[in-house]
Amino acid sequence: MLQVSRVTIRFDDTPALDGASLTVADQSIHALMGPSGSGKSTMLRAIAGLEDPDAGEIAWDGRSVLGVPVHKRGFGLMFQDYALFPHRNVAGNVAFGLRMQREDSATIRRRVNEVLELVGLPGYGDRSVGTLSGGERQRVALARTLAPHPRLVLLDEPLGALDRSLREHLLVEMRSIFNQVDATVLYVTHDREEAFTIADRVAIIRDGRIVADDTPEDLWRRPPDGWTARFIGLENLCTASRLTELGVQPPRGTATTGVIPPEAITLSPTGSHTATVTGSHFRGGAYRVELGLGEGSTLVTWSPTGLEPDAVARFDIDTARISWFED
Amino acid sequence: MRTKPWVLLLAVVPALFLAYFFVYPLITILYTGLVPDGRFATSAFVEIVTDPTMRSVAWFTLWQAFLSTVFTVALGLPAAYVFARYRFPGRSLFRSLTLIPFVLPTLVVGVTFLAVLGPGSPFGIDLRGTIWAILIAHVFYNLAIVIRGVGVLWEQIDPHIEDAARSLGAGRWRVFREVTLPLLKPAILSSSALVFLFSFTSFGVILILGDLHHSTLEVEIWRQATAFLRLDLASALAVLQLVGVTAILLVYGKASKRTAGELPLRPSFEVARRPRTAGERAFIAATLGMLGLIVITPIGVLIVRSLNTPSGLSLTHYVNLFNPPRSSAIFVSPVDAIGNSLRFAIPAVVIAAGIGLMAGVVIVSAKGRSGRIFDTMLMLPLGTSAVTIGFGFLVALDQPVDLRASAMLIPIAHALVAIPFVIRSTVPVMESVQRRLREAAAVLGASPRQAWREVDFPLVSRALAVGALFAFAISIGEFGATSFIARPSSSTIPVAIFRLLGRPGTFGEAMAMAVILMVITGIAAMGIESMRGTRSGGV
Structure with a gap:
């Protein structure tokens, strides 16, 4: 050892x-x-x-x-x-x-x-x-x-x-x-x-x-922290206030940032959240879709089909899979 | 990291060698010049300044060196350009041919141009004793410095820079003057300094072609010391020459440092291309013709004239060397001279390789300034003229033991001149044996000594062989120092050639001997080129 x-x-x-x-x-x-x-x-x-x-x-x-x-x-x-x-x-x-x-x-x-x-x-x-x-x-x-x-x-x-x-x-x-x-x-x-x-x-x-x-x-x-999350390639880092707007309740404690794994976001016509599609690019196997939430912040997810830019998309978030840390 | 103790220990041998055989003789020369009879006196220096003969010697030394440099650069630049920028059949052959003169012993150069431009010249002229013979011989000898030195930089200048200048409206000549020339300046300056240095300390060529009408400081030191036994005057001249050499070396050091300052020019593609227009072809042809006339013709003339006898072409002159006719005035058997030369070359090579390798290891291992100072110190004999080294041996080495009668002094003098060449050919390889490889060996369990034996030595040994061949070529052709310390019984090939030239009726034999020396040196030079060429690619 x-x-x-x-x-x-x-x-x-x-x-x-x-x-x-x-x-x-x-x-x-x-x-x-x-x-x-x-x-x-x-x-x-x-x-x-x-x-x-x-x-x-x-x-x-x-x-x-x-x-x-x-x-x-x-x-x-x-x-x-x-x-x-x-x-x-x-x-x-x-x-x-x-x-x-x-x-x-x-x-x-x-x-x-x-x-x-x-x-x-x-x-x-x-x-x-x-x-x-x-x-x-x-x-x-x-x-x-x-x-x-x-x-x-x-x-x-x-x-x-x-x-x-x-x-x-x-x-x-x-x-x-x-x-x-x-x-x-x-x-x-x-x-x-x-x-x-x-x-x-x-x-x-x-x-x-x-x-x-x-x-x-x-x-x-x-x-453990935002730098590491970004360094290993995690996307969708959101501040606690942004997540609150999306209806996600931050846990008690000092956590200020949450990461939503792309696989925790599901596009669905009956989804409870709406966003504007700001990008949709084929990456071999699936489309990488960027959802604009306003004020320049975006969420990234994957979709088997491409979406029209500027279209309105509805989606759900599996809040249990969000990880929290102090950033 | 601090310099390790074993490095200091290894430095002792080269340092002592340099101190006793180089620094101590130089100090003795200084002392002999300034304190001729046990009292401080500047009379010898005053004599140089006031005596019109001495003044003209000093003046001639300077301006012939200046003219030699100007002509060499003027003819070397077009050749450097042609080799750097064009591909044509026979390019590499021509390029190697231009390097031959530089490896020739200066005495052979002198004999060559005596054959070409002296009495009995096939061109029907006799320029012996004129400045022209000297200048032409100096151009012949030094052309390679300019072609190599400037050519290497020229190959690295991206032609797109010139194309850009042309597209901005500059004509060909404008581009050359305002773009190419400034970029080449450091290389031109440093090669010019070298050409000037070699012309400034030229000995064999001027001794033979000057025919006593023209004398440089170098020749005068030799004459005053050996013919007139004026050791004080010779010492004063040597001091004067050392001052000049130091100044030239400072210019050279400054210029070459600028060359080393990496120019971010290196083009990403092969620059040399086939000539496209008739003008380009004519330019190449004219340049090659000029090179042929200056470099190849003289060697050809020497060989042909060495074979030329009243009864047509024959080997008579060569046969006479090995079997001297009783009536002839040859008193040193040339065969003995060849034997002597080879006998001296072996210890010279061993000393130069041994001390050069030790010094190289010290230079590579010593950290920071101490390593650089050591490096510079060991390069000094290269700038010091051979005559000064021989003269220094003569005046200094009678104490503490009188070594002057020892035949070992000859190889030691040769080694002193050769050590810088051994260092320059081994140090870059030792530095480039990447630290990585040594680390890889260590990680695999090799102790530092094993790592040196297993990794460094095999990779360095080839470079050491190159250095040893340099030492051999230098030893075989050295004349300036040897002429001071050789006794009649220990005459070398160059000394024998000089003696043959001094006797009436043995010019043919002198030329034959020069051809033999040229062939021996040429073989060594070919060995150097081939060993350098086949360096294994980096992995």
Whole structure:
């Protein structure tokens, strides 16, 4: 189990990490998600041992790893640009970590073949890394990271350099690979779809601080604040007064904002609310419909059929599915 | 991060080498010039200022360097333009050919133009002893600096900028003057400074082609020290020359810093295109013709004349080198000279590569200013003239142990000149071995030492081989420093060529020897080009 406690790292007095804490359970896939500059890569580098924290603690199974140099931590790190060794072929890259562990050559050969098989590149050992496609390089980098059986796998935007269709394909594949080898994984990304698809839990980092850490479902259903809700792509954030106008009673307490999930809005000719259609766009499979409530505020929902712009639409809101927080 | 202790430890060897073989001799020269007889005296400097001969030497040094620079830039600019902007058959071949003269030892350049423009010239002229022979040889030697230096920038200027100027109503010439030229200015300035520097400290070419009618500071230092034994005057001249060199290097440093300041110009497409109009084709043809005349013809003439004997074309001159006729005046066996050259080249390469690599690691690892200062210090021998280095050895290295009789001084002098080349070819590669790769190795369990052995060294070794080839080419062709410290028994190929030139009736043998030296250097240069060309693409 990895425990990061109140880690702070400053670069020229600006904190890249500002008291960030995170726990990654054994054999789980944990995503760390944040916009660029939020400190997510710094967090990964600090765990790997490539940056020294100015304050805080990083421990594995209760034992501090801060005094342990990078090459003795036993954590694997996969770089966004892969950082494959250009002077070694595929097998040479994958074997590198095993050679550093002084495994005998028969073991190395067996393990290299095994891992290449695992990532779907059997027989690629003799290929030069310069001749590989982007997706193949990604797999070689993954194989190289997994080969020495790291106790923790750190991935820094591992799909960032690939195009969309390849990304979706490899994402599913990676998840099954990690489950097969029971890896403990910390997966850094800025992409919500990626994080939600691969991770058991998703931590959100903002300005060097972890602001949320939950399962994808709970994060989606109960975002802790407006920034997180907007960052993970939730729409229909409404102030309490706006919701009151729609006939929704805010709960007691300090909650000031509510999120209406698009699926909680049902268009129906007998709906109790009315709005003007301000937009209706086909997005493959369904129409994304924007409902104008006046004063520039809109609600978004999905509809199997398109609606005429400027038409009046009626709808109902499933108030039970609204989540509330202080914003 | 602070500089690590092992970096400081590694810095000791290059620093001591530089201190004892470069800084200490220079200080001794200064001391010899200012304190000739144990007392402070400016008499040597006063003599330079008042003696009309010395004054004319200083004046000639300056204006021949200025004219050489003007002519080289004037002829280099069109060539740089043609190579940067047009694609045509034989483009890369022509481009490599223009680089040949620059790798030739200056003594070979001198012999080449003695063959082309001297007595017995196939053009029926004898320009030996005139400024023209010197200027033409300097243009031949330095053209590559302008073509490379300006061409690289020219390739990066987006032609759309020029198109925009034309669409705004500027004519071709206007566009060149108001858009292209200002953009190229930093590169033109820095290459001009280099051409000026090399012409300012020119030695072999002027010694041979000046024919004692024309003398530069460099030649005069050598003459005063070796022929007239006026060490005080030679030292004063060397000090004067160092001041000049420093000034030129400052201009160069300023100009090249501006070149490095990234111009946000880089076009996103291949700029070079086929010529479209007859005018363009004529311009390319004229430029290539000019290059052929200046660069290729002289080399051809040298080769043909080295084979030319009264009884027609034959290898007589070459045979004489290896089997000197008894009646001939050759007193250093040329075969021995070749052996000496190769024997000196090996330790020179080892010293230069070893110290250059150590220095390179220090430069890359040392953080901030200390690394930059170390870098600059090690570049200084490049700007210092070879004659000054040889002269410094002569006046300084009798203490604490008299090393002047040691044959090791020759490879050490060669290494001193070559170390900057080793550093310049390895440091960029070491810097570009991305920190990422080293981190990747560390994450996979490699200790810092293992990471260096497994990642840095294999990637740097090719660059080191390039540096070693540079060191070899420099050692084989070095003349200025060697002429001071070589004894008759330790004569190298260039020294032997110079001796052959000094005897009547052995010009043919001198040309043959020059061709041999040219071939050896050419092979080294080809090795450098091919190793640079096949660098593996980044992954």
